[in-house]
Amino acid sequence: MKICVIGAGNGGQALAAFLALRGFDVCLYNRSEWRIAPIIKSHKIKVEGEINSTAEISFATTNLQKAMEGRQLLMVVLPAFAHREIxxxxxxxLEDGQVVVLNPGRTAGALEFYNALKEEDVKRDVVIAEAQTFIFASRASNPGVVKIFRIKNAVPVAALPSSKNAELEKTLLKAMPEFEIAPNTLYTSFNNIGAVFHPATIILNTGWVETTFGKFEFYFEGISQSVAKVLEAIDAERCEVARKFGIEPMTAVQWLSYAYDVRGSNLYDAIHNNEGYRGIQAPTSLENRYILEDVPTSLVPISAFGKLVGVKTPIIDSIIRIASLMIGVDFFEEGRNFKRLHLEGKTVQQVKQIMEVGE
Structure with a gap:
């Protein structure tokens, strides 16, 4: 099986190296050349942390057609706000039989991608899928050098429509058995843990981020007892919305046990018991994916789904409003709202049907 990794940020480089070290024929695509220039020349990516090795990929390129040609598995590792564009x-x-996996989809990523292909009148028989989160906690120190802090035990993934889950399983799990097939994208979308951990934490640490340029450990120092209480409130709102759609969600504490084998009587304890987060530094500014990705493509759609089913999300909404004020963008308007997801005017049952079968 030939694999293409689309996006060469810290996650894309880590995933390309990881798959190449497993013996797969892997190529890496990135829009801009500067990020992959050393890899284009050497075909090598150095991995540090949980894995210490140097992987050799087939090639790296800025030519998307070349990257996708003949590749059975297409692993998209881009911020979720880029899903529609890519x-x-x-x-x-796209070619018949290809499997596209969004790593991760955040909330309703597969639906946004699916809608974009429909708008382009794509007739190819392809599988579109979204992962619930990214498989690694990782950071790139330099182009061609990436550190994997921790490989998660398991990550749910689902296809849209869910009838293609068997095709997804046959292809994806051959390369990465760490993935677990979930019933549908309702499950992966509403178990979006990034929505809980990222936006509120950075907003509540804004002064520290801007004063120190992120020179503190995001999880261990940024999530104090009081910050954790806010995250628990966001988590409770997320879970209530999920249940209204017939999904029994994992709480954030349950997810930390599932993904990292850590325990805690509350969210603060569970996070601080997770050595997989040790050494992960905070972003250097507010203009980073924890806000620019997680607010518009995680919190905004969860809030919209909540309104549809009559679940109030005051804490989530307050984080969206504060982030909008700080960044100068109306995330309610610019994010994955129902208009952008083509869900305006739909009933709860119709939305559930669309999130499962795409029609």
């Missing part, structure tokens, strides 16, 4: 770029080059 779907439209990939549309002309």
């Amino acid at each position: 779907a439209k770029k990939m549309a002309p080059f």
